[in-house]
Amino acid sequence: MKTFHNTINMPALGFGTLIPDAALTISATRDALKAGFRHFDAAERYRNESEVGEALEAGMAAEGIAREDIFVTTKLWNTNHRPERVQPAFEQSLKRLRLDYLDLYLIHTPFAFQPGDDQDPRDENGNVIYDKGVTLLDTWRAMELLVDGGKCRAIGLADITLDKLKAIYEAARIKPAVVQVEAHPYLPETELLEYCQENGIILLAFAPLGHGIKPGPLEDPAVLAVAERVGKTPAQVLLAWAVQRGTAILTTAKTAARAKENFDISSLPQDAFNEINNIQTRQRFNQVVNTGVPGFIPRPNLDTKTN
Numbered sequence: 010m011k012t013f014h015n016t017i018n019m020p021a022l023g024f025g026t027l028i029p030d031a032a033l034t035i036s037a038t039r040d041a042l043k044a045g046f047r048h049f050d051a052a053e054r055y056r057n058e059s060e061v062g063e064a065l066e067a068g069m070a071a072e073g074i075a076r077e078d079i080f081v082t083t084k085l086w087n088t089n090h091r092p093e094r095v096q097p098a099f100e101q102s103l104k105r106l107r108l109d110y111l112d113l114y115l116i117h118t119p120f121a122f123q124p125g126d127d128q129d130p131r132d133e134n135g136n137v138i139y140d141k142g143v144t145l146l147d148t149w150r151a152m153e154l155l156v157d158g159g160k161c162r163a164i165g166l167a168d169i170t171l172d173k174l175k176a177i178y179e180a181a182r183i184k185p186a187v188v189q190v191e192a193h194p195y196l197p198e199t200e201l202l203e204y205c206q207e208n209g210i211i212l213l214a215f216a217p218l219g220h221g222i223k224p225g226p227l228e229d230p231a232v233l234a235v236a237e238r239v240g241k242t243p244a245q246v247l248l249a250w251a252v253q254r255g256t257a258i259l260t261t262a263k264t265a266a267r268a269k270e271n272f273d274i275s276s277l278p279q280d281a282f283n284e285i286n287n288i289q290t291r292q293r294f295n296q297v298v299n300t301g302v303p304g305f306i307p308r309p310n311l312d313t314k315t316n
């Protein structure tokens with residue numbers, strides 16, 4: 010499996026734990042470990058860090074896998090951006106995950122919400138209550154202190170635009186190691202990827218399968234044609250394309266069969282790689298980068314999956 014070595018040793022193929030059901034979180038995480046995944050992405054917001062921690066602990070014991078052989082990320086939620094809330098939030102995540110250090114801690118979105126226990130604070134009109142009393146750089150400074158403290162190996166950002174990333178990168182004492190954003194052939198984020206590659210930042214793509222939403226990249230005619238030609242599934246083609254262009258990926262498979270399928274990828278021939286690069290459709294599936302509120306952008310005639 011490809012591993013990035015620029016600032017941290019992060020396996021390119023990551024398993025995402027955004028799974029609403031607790032029992033399914035445990036079985037899917039264990040299946041992913043069994044299939045070969047060694048990179049796991051969690052978040053305070055997903056409300057299942059305890060289940061992820063339980064599955065990793067049991068799975069590592071059963072498979073004889075050492076802590077140093079897995080890479081675990083979790084994320085600071087929007088309601089914990091105030092500097093004094095960062096370390097407590099980090100410690101709580103670590104405890105729920107049953108870990109004594111974290112490989113990567115991300116600021117989940119650049120949007121600060123009203124601090125408190127309610128993850129989704131709203132006013133009487135249903136609008137999100139943002140926190141104007143803290144800047145992203147204030148939060149970043151508190152993240153840097155976690156690295157100084159020794160229990161957090163690297164820090165990064167998620168759901169961020171290039172302009173906001175540049176501002177943090179330039180001001181940072183400890184540079185972002187990873188940027189996690191939505192990316193797939195319909196949203197290649199080429200400019201952001203180039204900036205990351207020039208500055209030693211890993212671009213970690215979420216929704217590499219377009220969140221599994223159909224119609225979407227999984228049903229794109231070019232992807233289907235390449236899959237047929239190279240004898241791989243559309244999902245394997247999309248994941249191979251993503252790794253081949255230099256990003257890491259997060260995918261969420263809920264069954265053992267899909268975990269195996271998504272881990273079993275190999276390089277595409279150059280012409281096939283180019284065909285995917287040449288897809289012209291442009292579509293963002295997740296609105297989180299615009300608002301800090303995760304969720305699928307409503308589209309006519311599609312179901313209303315939320316996250």
Ligand SMILES: NC(=O)c1ccc[n+]([C@@H]2O[C@H](COP(=O)([O-])OP(=O)(O)OC[C@H]3O[C@@H](n4cnc5c(N)ncnc54)[C@H](OP(=O)(O)O)[C@@H]3O)[C@@H](O)[C@H]2O)c1
Nearest residue numbers: 025026027050167215216217218219220221244259260261
């Ligand atoms: N930073 C953020 O704001 C953010 C936002 C979203 C996600 N994430 C992270 O990224 C991870 C990846 O999530 P994602 O939804 O973006 O991943 P994705 O891999 O693009 O989509 C996952 C969906 O695709 C379907 N799928 C998985 N493997 C498949 C296969 N081999 N063939 C056909 N369909 C397949 C599954 O549908 P079924 O449900 O039918 O199994 C699954 O729900 C999350 O778990 C989370 O860790 C981060």
